[in-house]
Amino acid sequence: MTIDQLVQTTLGGLAIGCIYSLIALGISMIIRATDILHFAQGEMLMIGSMAGLSSFWLQGMPFWLVLLAGVLGGGLVSMLVEVVVYRTLRLRRVSAINIMIATLGVSIVLQNVARLVWGSEPLRYPTLFASGGVKFAGFTVSPQLIWIVLLSGLIMGVLILFFRFTRLGIAMQAAAQDPDVAQLMGISVDRTTTYTFAISGMMAGAAGVLLGSLFFASFNMGFLTGIKAFVAATLGGLGSIAGAMIGGLIFGLIETFSGTLISTAYKDAVGMVVLIAILLFMPTGLLTRGGREV
Amino acid sequence: MRSSLIARLGVALLLAAVPLLQSNAYWVHIFSLALIGVILAFSQQLLVGMAGIVSLGQGAFYGIGAYTAASLAISFHVPFVLAIVAGGLLAGLSSLLLIPIVRLKGSSLAVATLGFAIIVHLVMLNEDWLTGGSIGMIDIPAPTLFGFSLGGEKALYYICLITAAAVFLAFDRIAHSRFGRALTAISQDEEAARASGINIAVYKSKCFLVAAIASGIAGGLYAFHSRYLNPNDFDFQKSIDILIMVVIGGIRSLPGAALGAAIVVLIPELLRASGEFRLLLFGVMVIVFAGAGSKGLSGILVDLVKYIAQHGQRWLLQKPWTARL
Amino acid sequence: MSTLLDISGLSRRFGGLVAVGDVGMEVAAGSVHGLIGPNGAGKTTMLNLISGHLASSAGKIQFDGSDITRWPVDRRARFGIRRTFQNLRLFREMTVLENIMVGMHGQTHCEIWHALLRSPQQQAEETAITERAREALDFVGLAHLADMQAGALPYGSQRLVEIARAIVARPKLLLLDEPAAGLNGAESQRMVDLIRMIRASGVTVLLVEHHMDVVMPSCDCITVLNYGRRLANGSPAEIRAHPEVIKAYLGGRLKRRAKPTQSSQPEAAHASP
Numbered sequence: 087m088t089i090d091q092l093v094q095t096t097l098g099g100l101a102i103g104c105i106y107s108l109i110a111l112g113i114s115m116i117i118r119a120t121d122i123l124h125f126a127q128g129e130m131l132m133i134g135s136m137a138g139l140s141s142f143w144l145q146g147m148p149f150w151l152v153l154l155a156g157v158l159g160g161g162l163v164s165m166l167v168e169v170v171v172y173r174t175l176r177l178r179r180v181s182a183i184n185i186m187i188a189t190l191g192v193s194i195v196l197q198n199v200a201r202l203v204w205g206s207e208p209l210r211y212p213t214l215f216a217s218g219g220v221k222f223a224g225f226t227v228s229p230q231l232i233w234i235v236l237l238s239g240l241i242m243g244v245l246i247l248f249f250r251f252t253r254l255g256i257a258m259q260a261a262a263q264d265p266d267v268a269q270l271m272g273i274s275v276d277r278t279t280t281y282t283f284a285i286s287g288m289m290a291g292a293a294g295v296l297l298g299s300l301f302f303a304s305f306n307m308g309f310l311t312g313i314k315a316f317v318a319a320t321l322g323g324l325g326s327i328a329g330a331m332i333g334g335l336i337f338g339l340i341e342t343f344s345g346t347l348i349s350t351a352y353k354d355a356v357g358m359v360v361l362i363a364i365l366l367f368m369p370t371g372l373l374t375r376g377g378r379e380v
Numbered sequence: 381m382r383s384s385l386i387a388r389l390g391v392a393l394l395l396a397a398v399p400l401l402q403s404n405a406y407w408v409h410i411f412s413l414a415l416i417g418v419i420l421a422f423s424q425q426l427l428v429g430m431a432g433i434v435s436l437g438q439g440a441f442y443g444i445g446a447y448t449a450a451s452l453a454i455s456f457h458v459p460f461v462l463a464i465v466a467g468g469l470l471a472g473l474s475s476l477l478l479i480p481i482v483r484l485k486g487s488s489l490a491v492a493t494l495g496f497a498i499i500v501h502l503v504m505l506n507e508d509w510l511t512g513g514s515i516g517m518i519d520i521p522a523p524t525l526f527g528f529s530l531g532g533e534k535a536l537y538y539i540c541l542i543t544a545a546a547v548f549l550a551f552d553r554i555a556h557s558r559f560g561r562a563l564t565a566i567s568q569d570e571e572a573a574r575a576s577g578i579n580i581a582v583y584k585s586k587c588f589l590v591a592a593i594a595s596g597i598a599g600g601l602y603a604f605h606s607r608y609l610n611p612n613d614f615d616f617q618k619s620i621d622i623l624i625m626v627v628i629g630g631i632r633s634l635p636g637a638a639l640g641a642a643i644v645v646l647i648p649e650l651l652r653a654s655g656e657f658r659l660l661l662f663g664v665m666v667i668v669f670a671g672a673g674s675k676g677l678s679g680i681l682v683d684l685v686k687y688i689a690q691h692g693q694r695w696l697l698q699k700p701w702t703a704r705l
Numbered sequence: 706m707s708t709l710l711d712i713s714g715l716s717r718r719f720g721g722l723v724a725v726g727d728v729g730m731e732v733a734a735g736s737v738h739g740l741i742g743p744n745g746a747g748k749t750t751m752l753n754l755i756s757g758h759l760a761s762s763a764g765k766i767q768f769d770g771s772d773i774t775r776w777p778v779d780r781r782a783r784f785g786i787r788r789t790f791q792n793l794r795l796f797r798e799m800t801v802l803e804n805i806m807v808g809m810h811g812q813t814h815c816e817i818w819h820a821l822l823r824s825p826q827q828q829a830e831e832t833a834i835t836e837r838a839r840e841a842l843d844f845v846g847l848a849h850l851a852d853m854q855a856g857a858l859p860y861g862s863q864r865l866v867e868i869a870r871a872i873v874a875r876p877k878l879l880l881l882d883e884p885a886a887g888l889n890g891a892e893s894q895r896m897v898d899l900i901r902m903i904r905a906s907g908v909t910v911l912l913v914e915h916h917m918d919v920v921m922p923s924c925d926c927i928t929v930l931n932y933g934r935r936l937a938n939g940s941p942a943e944i945r946a947h948p949e950v951i952k953a954y955l956g957g958r959l960k961r962r963a964k965p966t967q968s969s970q971p972e973a974a975h976a977s978p
């Protein structure tokens with residue numbers, strides 16, 4: 087592997103890793119707030135990707151509006167699913183495994199709605215970024231990858247600030263940590279949970295636009311990506327915000343490097359082996375202390 | 381005891397009569413597929429209903445059984461019964477790969493099995509020399525017994541029915557044995573189970589082994605049923621479908637698992653008329669049944685029958701309009 | 706009398722907290738041995754160390770001629786150490802009888818294939834298991850509840866089911882963690898009788914208990930723990946007269962006499978060797 091390849095692969099891994107981080111964050115936030123293992127998180131990415139693409143078709147909108155459309159699409163659908171489906175199931179005191187199955191049902195529904203609306207063929211994404219290589223520290227790199235890394239970093243930065251400094255963000259943290267105490271302090275846990283889903287959907291939606299811009303958009307792009315993001319979240323420590331970010335990056339790098347160095351066909355297998363190894367030897371992930379069974 | 385025996389015989393007779401009632405070859409083909417699904421659901425029920433293990437990897441054992449049976453039949457002309465048994469055994473053998481992960485719990489274990497399923501699927505997809513790669517395996521010979529071809533849809537239906545019935549009886553016996561009690565104990569309280577002398581890891585591994593053998597046998601049946609294998613028949617989606625079967629039908633009940641399997645296989649077929657919408661409707665049904673609680677459809681039906689038995693009689697006697705009937 | 710359980714220098718730390726520190730104790734075969742101490746003294750931790758639900762940080766556990774310090778829980782159970790839990794741990798969705806049948810697991814041997822073939826050996830074993838379970842249920846006085854779902858029973862009966870599950874396999878040593886907690890006066894008295902009957906059937910008992918009206922009449926010998934250390938050891942009469950014990954424990958307790966004595970300590974049974 088030449089230095090140039092090394093740089094390209096690292097950048098590629100970081101970019102895809104950022105996308106995993108964005109989804110993994112949502113998965114972690116949801117599991118922390120509700121103990122739901124959200125198999126439909128990948129579908130929010132798909133919806134975001136499709137929403138962004140549609141907004142482009144409609145108006146030929148500039149990139150930042152496409153991204154906004156994706157964010158809104160993912161956020162709205164995620165919030166809708168929480169309010170209509172998961173909250174109902176929680177009120178009915180349905181067991182955890184049944185809720186997990188329901189998330190699979192939601193995933194099937196969203197995929198098929200998307201197929202009805204957008205068809206089953208992969209859709210080409212427009213070139214949202216200047217094409218052609220740019221020089222960066224002496225290497226020619228794709229500006230797309232750099233944009234993805236920068237934008238994801240920005241989104242995650244905003245999220246951290248949101249959790250640190252806004253009333254709502256702090257309330258959400260409190261409600262996730264101890265719903266009963268939060269309720270006593272006058273926080274509406276139902277509301278913070280809705281926001282949790284909305285925000286995780288928004289991040290997945292953003293990830294959808296970014297991922298679409300790298301390849302294409304299709305109705306079934308979400309599920310496996312969501313599973314990989316779950317692996318990433320587990321890698322960093324399920325339920326930990328920083329863990330999801332780091333886990334996503336590491337998983338993206340592992341996947342991209344094993345794709346280049348070992349084999350493209352088995353790059354997903356390498357990811358799964360990493361997953362199993364992590365579960366076995368670091369069951370609480372890289373960043374969390376103290377076991378937490380979900 | 382006696383009434384359950386009568387109920388079982390009744391259901392068996394009814395199922396045996398199905399190809400006579402609906403002899404359209406296409407539908408008989410689909411019914412056989414449903415019976416294969418029933419076996420898969422039984423295997424999942426052993427794991428999730430008895431031992432409390434959520435497996436998202438049964439599709440992998442299903443595939444291993446199918447490819448084993450198909451390879452033996454194609455390359456070595458092994459008789460179909462032996463090929464299917466070998467499929468079950470190899471699937472069981474490969475379940476031993478899960479031994480390291482049985483000490484995981486809950487969703488960690490579920491996700492680890494999903495990882496296993498994804499790896500096995502990639503092997504099927506990429507190892508052309510072993511599995512035919514993305515093209516899969518074609519020209520699987522029709523099953524024959526003592527020189528008679530059993531390749532017809534009806535013959536296959538009965539093969540599937542007999543196998544499913546055998547697996548049902550086997551699992552029913554397991555449920556009421558020392559082994560089954562140990563698994564149930566583990567699912568209810570691991571610490572108390574250990575304190576009663578049960579080695580958790582050993583019993584979970586054994587549970588995976590038995591479930592994998594059943595799934596592998598289902599795979600062997602599938603190879604002869606479809607006569608063509610494609611790796612995408614055994615992707616992780618299949619594993620998820622198998623779990624959905626059990627949850628829809630009702631966790632802990634073998635008849636419930638069978639009901640769930642029938643729904644998962646047949647409903648999309650029945651909804652074919654709704655064309656594009658069928659999978660969408662299926663997804664909605666999954667959500668609704670999951671929301672109905674852990675007793676699933678079988679539990680709801682049992683409650684309904686009990687309710688009717690309790691109140692129906694009184695209605696029949698009291699309601700004035702019944703007199704006019 | 707010979708020694709069944711011989712513990713020396715046993716310690717267990719949780720982070721900085723020494724829950725059990727350098728405790729030595731001998732339990733004579735055929736006796737009822739009391740383990741008492743204020744809340745948080747380390748009694749449950751001791752039981753968890755003996756049953757194997759917790760790994761010890763230091764020390765040695767010698768049981769019936771074997772060093773079992775490093776044995777896993779299930780092996781100790783099969784070797785003859787059975788227990789109940791302070792916070793009931795029944796198989797809630799199984800029937801009462803099935804719960805107790807599970808208790809026979811370590812003493813029976815039929816494998817999956819026996820069940821599949823319904824071999825004569827399996828049939829005989831199942832009959833024996835059922836019979837023994839019914840005997841044990843009768844022993845604790847719950848024969849009429851055999852087919853109830855365990856989780857649906859009242860609290861006091863659940864305690865008895867747990868005891869039946871622990872003694873059905875005729876263990877050498879029975880560990881009881883506050884069996885009288887949450888019981889009323891009459892029920893406590895029946896518990897004393899039951900412990901006497903268990904002892905008479907040849908099972909050695911290690912009894913952790915708060916209720917002095919259960920401990921004093923039941924025990925042959927008592928060990929007192931305080932802050933994880935052994936404070937005293939002796940006959941009930943000696944313990945009652947022991948000045949340190951009165952100061953640390955009995956004196957304090959007398960003042961709180963009016964309060965029900967159910968401990969609110971969480972069960973310490975997570976980590977394991």
Ligand SMILES: Nc1ncnc2c1ncn2[C@@H]1O[C@H](COP(=O)(O)OP(=O)(O)O)[C@@H](O)[C@H]1O
Nearest residue numbers: 719724743744745746747748749750751970973
């Ligand atoms: N799993 C655990 N983790 C941390 N601390 C524990 C754990 N189990 C017990 N402890 C602590 O050890 C001490 C002794 O507890 P325990 O053995 O339950 O007391 P007792 O049964 O005598 O009331 C207490 O301070 C308790 O908080």
Ligand SMILES: [Mg+2]
Nearest residue numbers: 749791968970
């Ligand atoms: Mg205690």
